[in-house]
Structure formats: C-alpha cells, structure tokens
Amino acid sequence: MEERLKELRQVMKKKVFNQLEFTDQLKNSIHTEIRKQVESDEYVYLSVLQLLVQEKTGVVLITYLRSRGIKRFEDNEGLLYSLLHRLEVNGLLVSKWEENEAKLYSLTDKGQKILRKAEKKYAVKQSYLKEILEV
Amino acid sequence: MxxxxxxxxxxxxxxxxxxxxxxxxxxxxxxxxxxxxxxxxxxxxxxxxxxxxxxxxxxxxxxxxxxxxxxxxxxxxxxxxxxKSWHYKNIVLAIEEPFLHEDSNIALEKSIIQKDEDEELAAVVMKLPVIYREVIYLYYFQELSIREIAATLMKNESTIKTRLKRAKELLKESLEG
The missing domain is CATH 1.10.1740.10 (RNA polymerase sigma factor, region 2, helix turn helix motif)
Known part of the structure; x- marks a missing residue:
C-alpha cells in the first residue's frame, strides 16, 4: 500500500487534476471582485473620516453610514469598532469617554490632513469614472 | 508619510x-x-x-x-x-448521483477489460470519506508532515496518525478486497 501511495502525487496529477488549471480567466475574475471590494472599502474609509469631522459615538456613526448606503456594519458592530481602533492606532482619530458611558470619536489634525488628501484622490477617480461613463 | x-x-x-x-x-x-x-x-x-x-x-x-x-x-x-450547505446536499448531490452510478459502471467494465492501476488508485482515494481523504491528500499529495497536517486541520498529531492508518486500511480493502 505504502509503495503505491508514494506514487499518488504523480497519479493524481495525471488522473484527477489533468483538467484543472488555475487559468488567467479565473485569476482575472478574482482580481475584478477584489477591485470592487477595494473601491467600496475606500468609500467606507472616506465616509468614516468625513463623518467624524464632528465627533460622534459608534452607534450614531453607524446610522450616518447607513444613510450613505453603507450597510456592512449593520449586524456587525465589531467590524466598525475594529476599524475605528485601527484608525486610532494610526493616529487619525482620538476617542474620549462621555459621561453617559459612550465613547466619542473625532478626527485628529493628522486625520484632517489625510481626509483632505483622500478626498482629492477620490474626486479625481470619480471624475475619471464619470468621463469614461459619459463617452 | x-x-x-x-x-x-x-x-x-x-x-x-x-x-x-x-x-x-x-x-x-x-x-x-x-x-x-x-x-x-x-x-x-x-x-x-x-x-x-x-x-x-x-x-x-x-x-x-x-x-x-x-x-x-x-x-x-x-x-x-x-x-455541508443546503445547496450541496439538496441540489448538487441530487443531480450528480446518476453520474456517480454511471461512473462506477464504467469503472467496473474497465476493471474487467483492462485494469488501469493508476486510475483505480486515484478513484478509490477520491471515494474515501472526507476525514480520511484529506489526510491522505495532505500527506501523500502535498507531502506535508504529520505535524503540518495537524496544524492545518487544527487537530492533535495522534488524531492525524490514527486517521492516516485507518485511511490506508480502507484503501487496501477497496483495492484488494
């Protein structure tokens, strides 16, 4: 048995995986899906930064994000708090505890600066997309 | 920056x-x-x-x-x-079953006419229940060590060894029995 199994690698390549290729088509299709995700991620980050120009609690922030059509945090508040945490660690946000025990988040100066740059970048991209679509 | x-x-x-x-x-x-x-x-x-x-x-x-x-x-x-999904259990299996029968008939005919040993080995490995198939695959095809398989499947090394042993017994039964 052991002897035959030693040949399993060659055997499976020949008999099982012979029709199986990780094609460029599959690669491109994964790439396209991830691109969509990246673009929507960028929109989410930008929105979070824009909305936190004025300080807000996480709960309030989710309501505002919903009104912008961002629903990914609806049943997953943890996802939002881990994002807020990452932004805070990177120095874009500060948080402070309110008297009623909710945490308030707002942009730091660094956050403001990055927001302005990101808005410019995003605007360029949007107008570029618009051009393509209108032709 | x-x-x-x-x-x-x-x-x-x-x-x-x-x-x-x-x-x-x-x-x-x-x-x-x-x-x-x-x-x-x-x-x-x-x-x-x-x-x-x-x-x-x-x-x-x-x-x-x-x-x-x-x-x-x-x-x-x-x-x-x-x-484990509903889709697989209720739709895919229902559609594929006739093919499986067909396959085994073909396999049977083949084994009478001419026994292709490689094909037979591949077929019996692919027919093993998942918990045995995966250890055989990881050990012999991907050439992972017992420890690496245990880490990948998040099981004890002893569990992996037991499954590997049982898997080989099952293969032996189908190939020689």
Missing amino acids: DEITFDQISTASSEEIINEAMKEYGKEILQLVYSYVKNRAAAEDLTQEIFIKCYKSLHTYKQKSTFRTWLWRIAINHSKDYL
Whole structure:
C-alpha cells in the first residue's frame, strides 16, 4: 500500500487534476471582485473620516453610514469598532469617554490632513469614472 | 508619510498581497478544493470565494502560522462548509448521483477489460470519506508532515496518525478486497 501511495502525487496529477488549471480567466475574475471590494472599502474609509469631522459615538456613526448606503456594519458592530481602533492606532482619530458611558470619536489634525488628501484622490477617480461613463 | 498611512488602511497593499498569493498558491488551492468537492466548476467558484475571503480577513492574520497554512485553513473550512450547505446536499448531490452510478459502471467494465492501476488508485482515494481523504491528500499529495497536517486541520498529531492508518486500511480493502 505504502509503495503505491508514494506514487499518488504523480497519479493524481495525471488522473484527477489533468483538467484543472488555475487559468488567467479565473485569476482575472478574482482580481475584478477584489477591485470592487477595494473601491467600496475606500468609500467606507472616506465616509468614516468625513463623518467624524464632528465627533460622534459608534452607534450614531453607524446610522450616518447607513444613510450613505453603507450597510456592512449593520449586524456587525465589531467590524466598525475594529476599524475605528485601527484608525486610532494610526493616529487619525482620538476617542474620549462621555459621561453617559459612550465613547466619542473625532478626527485628529493628522486625520484632517489625510481626509483632505483622500478626498482629492477620490474626486479625481470619480471624475475619471464619470468621463469614461459619459463617452 | 501621511499618504503611506492612508494607503495602508485603504488596503492597496492587501490587494498586492492577494495578487502574490494567487500567483504562488492559486493552483494548489484549486487542487485542494477539488479534492474536497470533486467538481471543476464548484472548485473554481469556491477558489474565487476563498481568495476574496482571504482579502477580507487579511487584517486578522496574526503570523502565528505561515501565510500558506492560514490560507489553506480558510480554503479547507470553506470547502467543508460548502459540502455541508443546503445547496450541496439538496441540489448538487441530487443531480450528480446518476453520474456517480454511471461512473462506477464504467469503472467496473474497465476493471474487467483492462485494469488501469493508476486510475483505480486515484478513484478509490477520491471515494474515501472526507476525514480520511484529506489526510491522505495532505500527506501523500502535498507531502506535508504529520505535524503540518495537524496544524492545518487544527487537530492533535495522534488524531492525524490514527486517521492516516485507518485511511490506508480502507484503501487496501477497496483495492484488494
């Protein structure tokens, strides 16, 4: 048995995986899906930064994000708090505890600066997309 | 400097990581998934979903295991979830069953006319129940060590050894019995 199994690698390549290729088509299709995700991620980050120009609690922030059509945090508040945490660690946000025990988040100066740059970048991209679509 | 920070969180680098991962591991993930689901179209769909899932959970990768092991775990769990899904149990199996019978008839005829030993070995491995098939696959095809298999499947090494032993007994029975 052991002897035959030693040949399993060659055997499976020949008999099982012979029709199986990780094609460029599959690669491109994964790439396209991830691109969509990246673009929507960028929109989410930008929105979070824009909305936190004025300080807000996480709960309030989710309501505002919903009104912008961002629903990914609806049943997953943890996802939002881990994002807020990452932004805070990177120095874009500060948080402070309110008297009623909710945490308030707002942009730091660094956050403001990055927001302005990101808005410019995003605007360029949007107008570029618009051009393509209108032709 | 500010820009780098924004780019880091804006996931541009994650996208590059996934592109590299596809180049490096795309084929072996596709084969791994196929060894579970035994269907080319399903394996391709699941592989796509696995890389997207990997992209989405990249920030949870803690470097406690190698990136490859981490990716494999995602792939294996995703494949097993698919095998447990309503869609698979109620639709795919119902459609595929006639083919399975057909296959075994063909296999039977072949074995009478001319016994292709390689084909037979591949067929019996692919017919093993999942818990035995995966250890055989990881050990003999991917050539992982017992320890690596245990880490990938998140089981004890002794469990892996027992399954491997049982798997070989099962193979022996089907090939020689």
